[in-house]
Amino acid sequence: MKKPLKIVVAGEGGQGVQAVAEILAEAAYDEGKEVLYIPAFGVEQRGGVSLAYLQVGDEPIPAPKFEKADIVVALSGRAVRRTRQYVGPETIFIYDTHADVQEEELPKEAKRLIPIPGIEVARKELHPRVFNILIMGALIKLTSIVGLEDAKRALEKRLGHRFEKDPSLRELNYRALEKGMALVS
Amino acid sequence: MEKPIEGEKKVFMTGNEVVAWAALAAGAEIMYGYPITPQNEIMHYWTRLAPKYGRMFLQTEDELSAGFTTIGGVMGGRRAFTATAGPGNVLMQEPMAMAEMMRLPVVVIIMQRGGPSTGTVIYSQQEVTLTTLGGNGEGFRIVYSTASNQELFDYVIKAFNTAWKYRFPTFVLGDGYQAKMREPLVIYDPEVRGISPVPAEPFLGKPGVPGVDRPPGHYRNTYNTEEELYEVIMGLARAYEAIIPEVVEFEEEAVEGAQLLVMSHGVVSRAAKSAVRALRRDGYPVGYFRPITLRPLPVEVMRRRAKEVRQILVAESAYGQFARLVKEALYGLQVEIVPLFRPGLGINPEDIYSRVQELIKGGEKGAGHIAATHA
Numbered sequence: 001m002k003k004p005l006k007i008v009v010a011g012e013g014g015q016g017v018q019a020v021a022e023i024l025a026e027a028a029y030d031e032g033k034e035v036l037y038i039p040a041f042g043v044e045q046r047g048g049v050s051l052a053y054l055q056v057g058d059e060p061i062p063a064p065k066f067e068k069a070d071i072v073v074a075l076s077g078r079a080v081r082r083t084r085q086y087v088g089p090e091t092i093f094i095y096d097t098h099a100d101v102q103e104e105e106l107p108k109e110a111k112r113l114i115p116i117p118g119i120e121v122a123r124k125e126l127h128p129r130v131f132n133i134l135i136m137g138a139l140i141k142l143t144s145i146v147g148l149e150d151a152k153r154a155l156e157k158r159l160g161h162r163f164e165k166d167p168s169l170r171e172l173n174y175r176a177l178e179k180g181m182a183l184v185s
Numbered sequence: 186m187e188k189p190i191e192g193e194k195k196v197f198m199t200g201n202e203v204v205a206w207a208a209l210a211a212g213a214e215i216m217y218g219y220p221i222t223p224q225n226e227i228m229h230y231w232t233r234l235a236p237k238y239g240r241m242f243l244q245t246e247d248e249l250s251a252g253f254t255t256i257g258g259v260m261g262g263r264r265a266f267t268a269t270a271g272p273g274n275v276l277m278q279e280p281m282a283m284a285e286m287m288r289l290p291v292v293v294i295i296m297q298r299g300g301p302s303t304g305t306v307i308y309s310q311q312e313v314t315l316t317t318l319g320g321n322g323e324g325f326r327i328v329y330s331t332a333s334n335q336e337l338f339d340y341v342i343k344a345f346n347t348a349w350k351y352r353f354p355t356f357v358l359g360d361g362y363q364a365k366m367r368e369p370l371v372i373y374d375p376e377v378r379g380i381s382p383v384p385a386e387p388f389l390g391k392p393g394v395p396g397v398d399r400p401p402g403h404y405r406n407t408y409n410t411e412e413e414l415y416e417v418i419m420g421l422a423r424a425y426e427a428i429i430p431e432v433v434e435f436e437e438e439a440v441e442g443a444q445l446l447v448m449s450h451g452v453v454s455r456a457a458k459s460a461v462r463a464l465r466r467d468g469y470p471v472g473y474f475r476p477i478t479l480r481p482l483p484v485e486v487m488r489r490r491a492k493e494v495r496q497i498l499v500a501e502s503a504y505g506q507f508a509r510l511v512k513e514a515l516y517g518l519q520v521e522i523v524p525l526f527r528p529g530l531g532i533n534p535e536d537i538y539s540r541v542q543e544l545i546k547g548g549e550k551g552a553g554h555i556a557a558t559h560a
Contacts, residue, residue: 022367029197029369038366041223043306060333062459063533064362064452 004034004057005143006066009135010083011075013050016132020073021052024136027146027154028056036061049082056145071142072110073135075118077101094138094184116183122176130176137180151177189238193373200363203334204268204294205230206372207341212382213292214263215241217254221273222306223361224296228268248273252280252291259289260404262387264345268294270361271304274312274319281354282320286406288421289388290348294341294357296364299529308361309529310451313506316356317480323418325425327432328356328480330451335370337363340477342375349383351428358479360502362452362531425481433484434477439465440490443472445541449500450476450507453532457500460537469545479507484514491520498541500525500532 007024011017018039025037033056040051055061068088074080077100087093087107095101098119106113116138122131133155140151155173156163163170189209198206204227208216216235218228232242245251251267258265269277274295284291297312299305318324327347329340340357348355375382388402395401408414436454439461440446449457454475461473474490476482491497497520501507504526512522525532525540 025367026197034369035197036366036368038362041307041361041365060455061368063456063531064366065531066533067535 004036004055004059004061005071005145006069007054007056007071007073007139007143008069008083008086009052009054009073009075009139010049010079011073012079013046013048015050015075016135017050017075018052020132020136020139021054023151023154023158024139024145025054025056026157027150030154030157031146031150033145034058034060036064038064049076049078051079051082056143071139073139075099075135077105080105080107092142094142114184118180118183121179121183126176126179127172130172133173133176134180134183137177137182138184139180140177141181141184148177148181186239188374189234190372190374192377193371195369195371197367197369198334198372199226199365199367200334200337200359201226201296201365202230203337203370203372204341204357204359205234207338208266208345209234209238209240210338210372210375211342211345212264213240213266213345214385215243215258215265217243217245217251217258217265217267219245219248219251219269219273221248221270223298223308223364224268224270224273224294226364227294227296248276249279252277252293253283255291255293256280256284256287256289259284259291259385260388261390262385264292264349264382264385266292266294266345268296270296271298271300271306271312272302274315278315278319281326282322283406284354285320285322285325285421286417287404288325288352288424289354290345290352290385291354292341292344292348292357293354295359297358297360305529306361307529308502308531310360310453310502311504311506311528312358313450313479313501313503313510316358317510323422324480325421326354326356326480327351327478328358329434329477330358330479331363331477332450332452332454332475333370334363334366334368338370338372342380346380346383347432349385351432353425353428358451360452429481432478433481435483435486436473436475436477437486437490438462438473440472440474440493442470443494444470445496445498445545446472446474446490446494447498447500447537447541448474448476448507448511449532450479453500453502456532456534457537459534460541463534463538464541469541471541471545479510482510482514487511487514488518491515491518494520496521496523496544498523498525498537498544500537500540502527502530502532504528 069086074095093110094114255267299309344355393399464471499508
């Protein structure tokens with residue numbers, strides 16, 4: 001089976017998890033890739049872990065969801081616990097060092113565990129609002145599903161109207177992307 | 186008024202959004218609906234888009250009412266539709282039985298969620314029995330089961346023409362995954378693909394004096410005697426059976442030389458196709474078959490294919506609803522039917538690949554198999 005790249009992004013509501021997946025999906029779609037993005041949805045109106053499933057490949061994506069992911073990004077303690085089921089021996093597991101998680105809760109079976117201080121860096125060096133863009137930077141660096149320029153174009157498409165009003169926002173988002181890339185290189 | 190879609194264009198949309206665009210492109214004039222997850226956004230997009238193109242929307246108090254008002258719209262000569270899911274689909278069966286009795290071209294989009302009862306708001310293929318055979322009738326209806334957002338677009342457009350051409354209630358059966366997922370597809374103005382709308386016309390309020398200038402319209406769902414009802418139902422049955430060869434649709438691949446056939450429908454067939462391709466590459470004699478119309482089923486070709494293989498693996502996100510239809514279609518044939526049932530849960534290519542591998546490698550009989558019937 002020629003397999004698409006399978007990604008799960010999970011975090012608390014408000015961390016911008018769905019936006020990361022959506023922007024990446026848009027960027028990959030604009031590059032002519034086969035893409036399928038679906039959020040987890042349930043009956044909860046608030047308080048749940050937010051999950052996004054994203055698959056990118058060269059052939060049509062065979063199923064909306066999947067058993068094991070190639071990459072899992074977990075941005076909170078609950079997200080770490082909730083995403084364990086998607087981790088297998090081939091999975092790269094990225095988690096935020098700020099996540100409230102016990103050492104033994106981390107999925108040791110993963111191929112690689114990558115802790116990143118995303119929340120802290122965003123807060124101290126950028127702005128908490130661009131935390132998810134920093135995560136997006138980390139993801140594009142790890143996956144190369146799209147290049148930095150493609151990601152910037154996708155950001156422009158989505159946030160261009162805000163960048164127009166305040167050009168410093170553009171610069172802030174770009175820096176977040178680059179910072180995120182640097183965190184995993 | 187400008188067309189909703191000029192020519193064709195590539196888009197990246199959720200299934201719900203696709204349905205709204207398809208209904209616009211198909212010339213639907215009014216949607217009646219009541220909110221229920223996972224089909225809510227069909228209504229949301231429709232209500233946002235419809236006014237720009239002079240179309241209408243009515244939110245009703247429940248799905249019973251949504252179904253009956255859709256019937257009202259159709260009887261008034263409008264290309265009308267509704268959309269629902271799960272428990273809403275249960276309520277929808279009462280009006281749909283009436284539409285069957287009166288042969289009304291209503292169009293209904295179903296986005297299956299988990300059941301029974303409230304179940305989940307997410308996904309399943311558990312509304313197959315309900316959508317194909319629901320109501321206190323005989324299932325005189327047409328059901329297309331789609332597998333992708335592209336097919337949602339194609340078959341919603343087709344559903345309006347099928348309904349108005351053959352005058353049977355027509356359903357597009359999707360699911361919560363298709364409803365909520367975004368993937369690339371091409372949307373188009375049906376005219377550029379040579380598809381023209383089958384004209385709608387009113388059932389009621391036609392000009393002239395009934396019985397004098399034109400035959401009277403008898404649109405009844407109530408009959409006084411057993412014999413009277415019998416005549417009507419037999420007439421419906423003959424009309425329905427006559428259109429089957431024109432209506433049935435299916436998709437197949439790698440059936441040549443196959444010893445085992447994977448049968449599935451809807452979104453699961455994507456996984457089935459991917460698994461069959463991989464199995465073929467690895468040397469396994471496996472074929473892929475997928476009915477697109479679940480009602481009527483392409484029985485003739487299914488029986489032909491079933492005779493060519495030893496086993497059929499039926500994969501579905503339900504506990505045997507589709508398999509029941511398959512078994513009825515294959516009645517009397519000597520073929521083993523092996524289940525892969527995951528009610529309310531998605532099925533991935535790996536699930537099918539490994540099950541087929543077990544079956545072929547082990548020469549294994551399907552554990553807990555439900556043999557079709559014997560000759």
